[in-house]
Amino acid sequence: MPAETTEETTKQTAERQLGTTTFPLARIKRLIKEDKDISLISTDATFCITYAAELFIEYLVSEALDKAKQEKRKSVFYKDLAKVVKDVEPFEFLEDVIPTTMTLKAAIEKRKQVLNEDTPAKKQKTDPVQEEEEEDEDEEENKMEEDTAMEENTEQKELKS
Numbered sequence: 001m002p003a004e005t006t007e008e009t010t011k012q013t014a015e016r017q018l019g020t021t022t023f024p025l026a027r028i029k030r031l032i033k034e035d036k037d038i039s040l041i042s043t044d045a046t047f048c049i050t051y052a053a054e055l056f057i058e059y060l061v062s063e064a065l066d067k068a069k070q071e072k073r074k075s076v077f078y079k080d081l082a083k084v085v086k087d088v089e090p091f092e093f094l095e096d097v098i099p100t101t102m103t104l105k106a107a108i109e110k111r112k113q114v115l116n117e118d119t120p121a122k123k124q125k126t127d128p129v130q131e132e133e134e135e136d137e138d139e140e141e142n143k144m145e146e147d148t149a150m151e152e153n154t155e156q157k158e159l160k161s
Helices: 006-014 025-033 043-070 078-087 089-094 104-124 128-160
Strands: none
Touching: 025 043, 043 078, 043 089, 078 089
């Protein structure tokens, strides 16, 4: 008997019984209940969320498979998923979770650029408390200069008298 092809396996998966899911409902329900805002969830709602998650993953993987086929491969790698996340708009929200990989050299260069960009910004930004203290010091210096000038004027007047 010949081995089943990928297409036959896909058809069998697509023809699953109505009302069943690939993911275990109990596990999905447990994940949903981890949200402190949700105390109870119906079985129907759990089923809908589970089915939606399956469709989402199926779409993500099919897009990644298309990327792999463009490079004449049958296997999906991380880089294919990362390209999908970067290129396909509905998956852009996953950019922090599935970032594009880069070489160590590129990562070091990017880090240097970020650090160099932050340095001038830090110099421009000043602490409001520090600014206030500097203003107070300036005021004190001005008062001291005024006092000194007044004392000198008083001394000069006394000497003239």
